[in-house]
Amino acid sequence: MAPAASRPGVLARRMLGVPKNFQGNAEIFGQGEPVDYLYEVVSGAVRSTKVLSDGRRQIGGVYFAGDIFGLEHGNEHSLGAEAVVPSTIRVIKRRTLVQLTADDRALAEDLLAMAMCQVERMHRHELMLIMTAQERVNSFLTEMGQRISIGDVISLPMSRQDIADHVGLTIETVSRIFTDLAGGLTIRLTSARMIVLRDRPARERGTGRGGLLD
Amino acid sequence: MAPAASRPGVLARRMLGVPKNFQGNAEIFGQGEPVDYLYEVVSGAVRSTKVLSDGRRQIGGVYFAGDIFGLEHGNEHSLGAEAVVPSTIRVIKRRTLVQLTADDRALAEDLLAMAMCQVERMHRHELMLIMTAQERVNSFLTEMGQRISIGDVISLPMSRQDIADHVGLTIETVSRIFTDLAGGLTIRLTSARMIVLRDRPARERGTGRGGLLD
DNA sequence: CGACGCCTTGATAAATGTCAAACGTCGTGG
DNA sequence: CCACGACGTTTGACATTTATCAAGGCGTCG
Numbered sequence: 001m002a003p004a005a006s007r008p009g010v011l012a013r014r015m016l017g018v019p020k021n022f023q024g025n026a027e028i029f030g031q032g033e034p035v036d037y038l039y040e041v042v043s044g045a046v047r048s049t050k051v052l053s054d055g056r057r058q059i060g061g062v063y064f065a066g067d068i069f070g071l072e073h074g075n076e077h078s079l080g081a082e083a084v085v086p087s088t089i090r091v092i093k094r095r096t097l098v099q100l101t102a103d104d105r106a107l108a109e110d111l112l113a114m115a116m117c118q119v120e121r122m123h124r125h126e127l128m129l130i131m132t133a134q135e136r137v138n139s140f141l142t143e144m145g146q147r148i149s150i151g152d153v154i155s156l157p158m159s160r161q162d163i164a165d166h167v168g169l170t171i172e173t174v175s176r177i178f179t180d181l182a183g184g185l186t187i188r189l190t191s192a193r194m195i196v197l198r199d200r201p202a203r204e205r206g207t208g209r210g211g212l213l214d
Numbered sequence: 215m216a217p218a219a220s221r222p223g224v225l226a227r228r229m230l231g232v233p234k235n236f237q238g239n240a241e242i243f244g245q246g247e248p249v250d251y252l253y254e255v256v257s258g259a260v261r262s263t264k265v266l267s268d269g270r271r272q273i274g275g276v277y278f279a280g281d282i283f284g285l286e287h288g289n290e291h292s293l294g295a296e297a298v299v300p301s302t303i304r305v306i307k308r309r310t311l312v313q314l315t316a317d318d319r320a321l322a323e324d325l326l327a328m329a330m331c332q333v334e335r336m337h338r339h340e341l342m343l344i345m346t347a348q349e350r351v352n353s354f355l356t357e358m359g360q361r362i363s364i365g366d367v368i369s370l371p372m373s374r375q376d377i378a379d380h381v382g383l384t385i386e387t388v389s390r391i392f393t394d395l396a397g398g399l400t401i402r403l404t405s406a407r408m409i410v411l412r413d414r415p416a417r418e419r420g421t422g423r424g425g426l427l428d
Numbered sequence: 429c430g431a432c433g434c435c436t437t438g439a440t441a442a443a444t445g446t447c448a449a450a451c452g453t454c455g456t457g458g
Numbered sequence: 459c460c461a462c463g464a465c466g467t468t469t470g471a472c473a474t475t476t477a478t479c480a481a482g483g484c485g486t487c488g
Contacts, residue, residue, distance in 0.1 A: 050341065052422060058344050060337065073330035078337055108322060115329040116287035122290055122336040123274065127264065129343035130272050130382040133444065160467065168344035170445055175468055192467060193455085208266060317463055345478065374435065405485090408434060408449055429488105434482070445474070452467075455488090 009066035009090075010110050011040040016100075018093030023081035029070065031080040038089050039070040044087020045157040046078040049165070059166040061121065062158065064148055068114050085157045127170050131208045136167040137177040138206040141187065145197050156193040221280035223304075224324050225254040230314075231306030236297035243284065245294040251305050253284040258301020259371040262293040263379070272379040275335065276372065278362055282328050299371045343382050345422045350381040351391040352420040355401065359411050370407040 005083040011017045019042055028039065031050060039046075046063040054115075060079050063069045069081055083089075101108035128139045140163060144154050151182060160178075164171040182189045186203050197203065225231045233256055236242060242253065245264060260277040262326045274293050277283045283295055297303075315322035343352045351418075354377060358368050370377075374392075378385040400417050402410040411417065 048251065054422070056344070056422075057467085058341055060340060071330065071333070073334045078334070100320070105316070112326055112329060115326060115333065116285065118333055119329065119336065120284070120287045121291070122333065122340065126274060126336065126340055126343065127272055127400065129340065130270070141432060171467085172446080179468070207269070208270075234429070385434095386436080386478080387476060429476090431488085434484085434486105438481080441476105441478070443474105443476075444465080446477105447478090448470085448472105450467105450469075453465090455464090456462085458462095 007066035009040045017090035024054050024085045026083045028081040035072050040090040041067050042088040045084040049083045050079045055163045098165045135208040152197045154195040223254045223280035225304045231304035240297045242295040249286050254304040255281050256302040259298040262295045264293045272378045346357045349422040366411045368409040
């Protein structure tokens with residue numbers, strides 16, 4: 001339902017920051033780098049990643065048009081960020097933005113709201129991570145359905161590996177659950193990255209967030 | 215190393231909010247209730263919980279003296295909060311606090327910093343949730359070691375069930391890992407809730423966050 | 429002393445990860 | 459236009475981890 005393209009964010013609406021282009025898989029900032037800028041997706045898709053010394057990778061979040069990322073407390077990024085596909089990103093100096101909030105109270109409130117939005121998204125992510133494999137994949141699909149579907153069709157920008165690292169499973173488990181869901185008529189797989197959502201009620205039942213207590 | 219008691223937080227330092235007492239296991243606010251107040255632990259311990267309709271429970275975070283909780287974006291609490299042990303909590307109206315930020319720029323910045331602190335804590339929690347059972351329990355102990363140990367001794371306020379729900383495991387698995395760690399000389403269990411940290415290097419190796427890429 | 433709550437331990441089942449191979453698709457070059 | 463190769467995805471057999479079910483121990487408080 002949500003429009004996939006051109007959803008201006010807090011920065012774009014105010015014409016803040018400068019748009020920059022990145023190729024697919026290009027690094028936007030690396031983990032451990034100083035936190036000097038704030039970023040907003042104009043078009044494309046971005047993943048935030050953390051790589052452990054043994055090679056395990058976590059994808060903390062995926063960001064689409066209008067989403068803010070790079071907001072952190074410390075002086076160093078604990079997660080890096082990479083473009084998933086060719087993307088345009090608005091970049092603004094953190095200090096500049098903070099200075100602007102002195103005059104612009106609405107901007108200050110938007111900033112706090114964004115931080116809390118981030119907290120909320122992370123709550124959902126955390127919740128997903130304690131659920132079963134089926135529920136995790138279902139949650140992922142439901143979230144993508146809300147964020148980037150056109151009608152009932154989701155065009156996934158990311159690989160199975162990206163999904164696996166986001167939901168905390170292996171690529172094989174994710175793949176198996178996709179085929180299970182397709183067999184059960186919950187989704188239809190036009191191709192590996194083209195997904196048609198079919199039975200929304202069934203899928204939402206499968207997210208483990210039943211009724212009242214969601 | 216960290217002092218367990220009397221670590222005044224943002225509200226206490228400014229004498230904001232009114233202190234209120236809660237018994238152990240008393241509800242401070244329920245999930246689904248409107249977000250009208252902000253809370254700060256003066257003494258004791260608080261857990262934020264989410265209960266799913268099928269009875270599964272997640273403990274999103276545990277809060278000790280000086281910690282803020284109850285900060286959310288939406289109008290309803292997506293997680294509830296309960297005192298773990300008898301606790302004193304400062305309570306302040308959210309609106310009041312927001313109004314105060316108009317005059318007090320430092321307060322506004324503290325508020326944003328707290329939100330980002332929360333984001334950081336959640337990042338660590340998320341990361342923990344994709345690791346193995348051993349690593350999760352090790353991470354938990356290391357975090358408690360940093361936050362509430364006196365010397366090398368941790369006095370846990372919460373039950374095994376609370377720990378299990380926080381790290382996304384069953385109570386049995388948590389218990390087994392505790393005894394394994396005690397057998398391996400990483401910790402010593404004076405009693406079920408009295409833990410002496412022994413081999414810090416070994417434990418930190420066991421958190422899965424090796425070297426550079428932490 | 430007894431009962432209750434919490435914690436531990438054991439046996440077994442279920443879920444997920446690992447390793448290996450086959451399959452498809454897409455772009456390149458013959 | 460077709461063949462080939464690279465890469466991502468799917469599938470299968472098997473190993474490992476963790477959950478489940480059940481029982482027993484331990485400490486505390488009446």
